[in-house]
Amino acid sequence: MTVLSVRHLTIDIPTGDGHVHxxxxxxxxxxAEELFGIAGESGSGKSVLxxxxxxLLPGAVISGEIIFEGKNLLDLPxxxxxxxxxxxxxxxxxxPLSSLHPFYTVGAQIVEAIxxxxxxxxxxxxxxxxxxxxRVGIHDPDKRVHDYPHQFSGGMRQRVMIAMAIVLRxxxxxADEPTTALDVTVQxxxxxxxxxxxxxxxxxxxxxxxDLELLSSIADHAMVMYAGNRMESGPxxxxxxxxxxxxxxxxxxSSPSHETRGALPSIPGQPPSLLLEQKACAFAPRCAxxxxxxxxxxxxxxxxxxxxxxxxxxxAKASDTxxxxxxxxxxxxxxAQDSDIVVKVSDVRLTYGGRSLFGKNINLEVxxxxxxxxxxxxxxxxxxxxxxxxxxxxxxxxxxxxPTSGDVTIEGQSVLGLDRRDWIEMRKRVQMVFQDPFGSxxxxxxxxxxxxxxxxxxxxxxxxxxxxxxxxxxxxxxxxPEHYNRFPSEFSGGQRQxxxxxRALALNPSIIIFDEPVSALDVSIQAQILxxxxxxxxxxxxxxxxxxxxxxxxxxxxxxxLVMKAGQVVERGETETLYHHPQHPYTRELxxxxxxxxxxxxxxxxxxxSGATP
Numbered sequence: 274m275t276v277l278s279v280r281h282l283t284i285d286i287p288t289g290d291g292h293v294h295x296x297x298x299x300x301x302x303x304x305a306e307e308l309f310g311i312a313g314e315s316g317s318g319k320s321v322l323x324x325x326x327x328x329l330l331p332g333a334v335i336s337g338e339i340i341f342e343g344k345n346l347l348d349l350p351x352x353x354x355x356x357x358x359x360x361x362x363x364x365x366x367x368x369p370l371s372s373l374h375p376f377y378t379v380g381a382q383i384v385e386a387i388x389x390x391x392x393x394x395x396x397x398x399x400x401x402x403x404x405x406x407x408r409v410g411i412h413d414p415d416k417r418v419h420d421y422p423h424q425f426s427g428g429m430r431q432r433v434m435i436a437m438a439i440v441l442r443x444x445x446x447x448a449d450e451p452t453t454a455l456d457v458t459v460q461x462x463x464x465x466x467x468x469x470x471x472x473x474x475x476x477x478x479x480x481x482x483x484d485l486e487l488l489s490s491i492a493d494h495a496m497v498m499y500a501g502n503r504m505e506s507g508p509x510x511x512x513x514x515x516x517x518x519x520x521x522x523x524x525x526x527s528s529p530s531h532e533t534r535g536a537l538p539s540i541p542g543q544p545p546s547l548l549l550e551q552k553a554c555a556f557a558p559r560c561a562x563x564x565x566x567x568x569x570x571x572x573x574x575x576x577x578x579x580x581x582x583x584x585x586x587x588x589a590k591a592s593d594t595x596x597x598x599x600x601x602x603x604x605x606x607x608x609a610q611d612s613d614i615v616v617k618v619s620d621v622r623l624t625y626g627g628r629s630l631f632g633k634n635i636n637l638e639v640x641x642x643x644x645x646x647x648x649x650x651x652x653x654x655x656x657x658x659x660x661x662x663x664x665x666x667x668x669x670x671x672x673x674x675x676p677t678s679g680d681v682t683i684e685g686q687s688v689l690g691l692d693r694r695d696w697i698e699m700r701k702r703v704q705m706v707f708q709d710p711f712g713s714x715x716x717x718x719x720x721x722x723x724x725x726x727x728x729x730x731x732x733x734x735x736x737x738x739x740x741x742x743x744x745x746x747x748x749x750x751x752x753x754p755e756h757y758n759r760f761p762s763e764f765s766g767g768q769r770q771x772x773x774x775x776r777a778l779a780l781n782p783s784i785i786i787f788d789e790p791v792s793a794l795d796v797s798i799q800a801q802i803l804x805x806x807x808x809x810x811x812x813x814x815x816x817x818x819x820x821x822x823x824x825x826x827x828x829x830x831x832x833x834x835l836v837m838k839a840g841q842v843v844e845r846g847e848t849e850t851l852y853h854h855p856q857h858p859y860t861r862e863l864x865x866x867x868x869x870x871x872x873x874x875x876x877x878x879x880x881x882x883s884g885a886t887p
Contacts, residue, residue, distance in 0.1 A: 276445055276477040277303040277326070282337035284318075284325055284501075288763075292334070293547045295321040296501045299337075301494075303445070305475045308467070310492035310509060312485055312524065314795040315765040316544055318501040319481045323447045326479075327364050328354040341445065360390040363443040365434050365451045371711055372434055373422040379406070379433045380418035386437050405436040408466060410459045426659045435463060442474050449481045456658040456822035457867040464491060483795035485528050486825075489513035497521045500544050500555040507581030517575070517583035519591040520556050527800035529829045536807070537829075539800035543753060554586065562587060562594055615784055615816045616647035621669060621679035623662075639665050640676070641840040647784075650810065652817040654831030654848070656824060656863065662840040663820045664708060667786045670818065671705045672696055683784065701731060704777040708789040708820075710769035714761040720747075720772055721757040727779040746775040749805060751798045770794055774802060778809070786818045791826060803830060824867040828852055836860050 284296040296318045303309045311319050324330050326339055328346060339346040341362065346354065366372040374382060383402040384395060399418070406414035409432040422430055435451060448467070452460040470476045482488055488495060492509030497520065505518040516522045523540040542559040545551070554560070557567040564586060572586045587594060623640040640662050647653045655663050668674040670681055672688050681688050683703055691699060707713035714723055725743045728734045734742050744754040750771040761769055770790070777785055791799045807830065809815055821827050827834060834851050836844040836859065844857040855861045
């Protein structure tokens, strides 16, 4: 049974620069119990489609049909749409921090969602909130239900958002990057939970994601979007293993796998401005297989025997066309690495203290004697589940949080006793890219001012010279320089992450701490960023601390990996040694959750089949 049917949907959003053509003639169907995946680069129109279905695009000019349970949502009065939203149609937003109210506990917010649509007592709603928090992997849910959003890690906040979306058991769940901020074990639990919802409740799920490896393993049907166009659609295994469109093929080849080495092939150039009306193939300027007709006329929609449909002039599938393969960049020889240690962390401990409501002293030990060394010109990857202390350790090293005890030295100088003036000077050498791009950007400042901030503070460049440097940085990280005067709220989640990376690269620091730097990026830009930071490391001898839950990315960029669990280092070793011969059971569990092929070849138990419930 078809739950949602979208027909010839076209979306134009008025802005100060003109109308943004966010979607153009998009059609697709989603059946009950089906997981329908939508992939594509940032700004391709994925999230706009989701917002249109939810009725969250006030002021937009929308034509076409969105049929849900026999009703055209575009014709519904606002009050009727409000009754559906959150009850029959729910959404998991991409940015959990901005979607949770900072003044209310997570339990109060889930209870409000329940009682808005159902006549239940507050006590019963609270019991349901505790139960759903436990099911999405929040430990001690009966206690954490009374905590505020800022008391949760990024991954835990994402789980809270998932709990709020599924607690009412909707008929249609729209998941916009639902596992972006989650570590691999919790990601596996969430996917298992969504599959359980599909089977038991008949829930239809639309998953918007840039993780093509994940999508290929779970999607029944998939649609790939580019510049507001549906470029390809069809059965998930066909679209994501033998793509018909050159754009889909380029995305797949840009994804780092668990065996990827060297530079990643990325799609050259940038997506076109959506302010311009597209009269030919939108992908032609970046396509390796483009022909003259591609640049002159809009391509037809071709159908293939395996069920895929492609908006392309190529008569054969792109995966069967050698000319459609994007070329891999040459891998420059690695820079000779020095043996000196640029970052040394010695027995760092951090304990939070406070009083409970009953006056009892409470001490929470977050870091329990962590030590590490980072040699010059190398990358140390740090992995572990959300809440294990990775980001807290990063903030201590960056001087943003004082430890309870221990020491941190950067290039031989202890950072614990530095005053504000000394830290301004130290900031030329150490920079950080934060996990939450929106929370780390001032919403009242324009992007040009944000990226140019380091130049202004350090008095490096002024006037036109500063503006030129900022535009160069924007282009390097895949942002359109013409967006210099936009505010962070006018960018997608992936684009905001690129703003943070550009700001960190501004002063060419010797040490950069990357806290989930590519988790919000689509695969093509992810490949460009990973190639960029690798090139800068080779050319400038930069040293990186690379924190991520994506073990394929960590393995690709790191020479060494450090595994953390519950505030402690449980294993450290050279990347390939640790991957092929892990010593700690927790390391083996992480690897098994991240790579099914590893689990099968190594004879490891599936973390979801060992009796653990999400």
